[in-house]
Amino acid sequence: MTLLPMTIRELLDEGLKHECDGYGRHHVCVRIAAIADLPSRFGSFQVVAFYNNRDDKEHAAFVHGDVVDAENVPVRLHSECLTGDVIGSLRCDCRDQLESALQKIGQMDKGIVLYMRQEGRGIGLINKIRAYGLQDYGFDTVEANVALGFRDDEREYSVAAHMLDSLRVKSVHLMTNNPRKVAELTKHGIVVTERIPHIIPPNRYNRFYLETKAVKSGHLIDFNEKEHLLEQDDRPIVEGMSEDQVAALENV
Ligand SMILES: [Zn+2]
Numbered sequence: 001m002t003l004l005p006m007t008i009r010e011l012l013d014e015g016l017k018h019e020c021d022g023y024g025r026h027h028v029c030v031r032i033a034a035i036a037d038l039p040s041r042f043g044s045f046q047v048v049a050f051y052n053n054r055d056d057k058e059h060a061a062f063v064h065g066d067v068v069d070a071e072n073v074p075v076r077l078h079s080e081c082l083t084g085d086v087i088g089s090l091r092c093d094c095r096d097q098l099e100s101a102l103q104k105i106g107q108m109d110k111g112i113v114l115y116m117r118q119e120g121r122g123i124g125l126i127n128k129i130r131a132y133g134l135q136d137y138g139f140d141t142v143e144a145n146v147a148l149g150f151r152d153d154e155r156e157y158s159v160a161a162h163m164l165d166s167l168r169v170k171s172v173h174l175m176t177n178n179p180r181k182v183a184e185l186t187k188h189g190i191v192v193t194e195r196i197p198h199i200i201p202p203n204r205y206n207r208f209y210l211e212t213k214a215v216k217s218g219h220l221i222d223f224n225e226k227e228h229l230l231e232q233d234d235r236p237i238v239e240g241m242s243e244d245q246v247a248a249l250e251n252v
């Protein structure tokens, strides 16, 4: 069951007319701008493209099944990572996280992956690559941190909350290991009835994650003792992690 043409028309009409006071400190308002079918290797999805009044970022929702007016819809929030998601970079595990979420949701009755166009945690590609570059040249991560460190949390959650609201989702099961994310969405009016742990199977690409010495203050350390900065604010639990590692994730 997917969104029916009638429902799509309704959502698009609502998108055209929609106006509100905006979510969060910056009064972010988003509107549904376009919807289309999107068969994928992870199952059948529909893609919903959103306009927002704050910047030129075009966020998207990948919708599986009929989520409109539905309760307890499984939802995963993913932040764009060009190098990981598209190119398969091993400097991060964004692609593993994304694929795992799409795969799981693609097999469920219904669910949504919100794809937030906030590269490098909102600082943009250039700054992200700058930080990578600094790390390559052996800079300590302080400087890299300065480049990657700031981030507009409120925007992420207010936009995501509004997107879910625009899709008329009544309540969600949030696929996350991060209780803070549940709290943030709740603050913006989303009813989170359950948290589904995001557990992904190990493979050769995310092994580095397992073999990190520790998950310390939200940073990962790779085989070469180099610190990697996180791009997703929500770490997956990779099967095989110790209880301590899992516990550390929840406090990120
Ligand atoms: Zn609005």
Ligand SMILES: [Zn+2]
Pocket (backbone or CB within 6 Å): 081, 083, 084, 085, 091, 092, 093, 094, 095, 231, 232
């Ligand atoms: Zn990444």
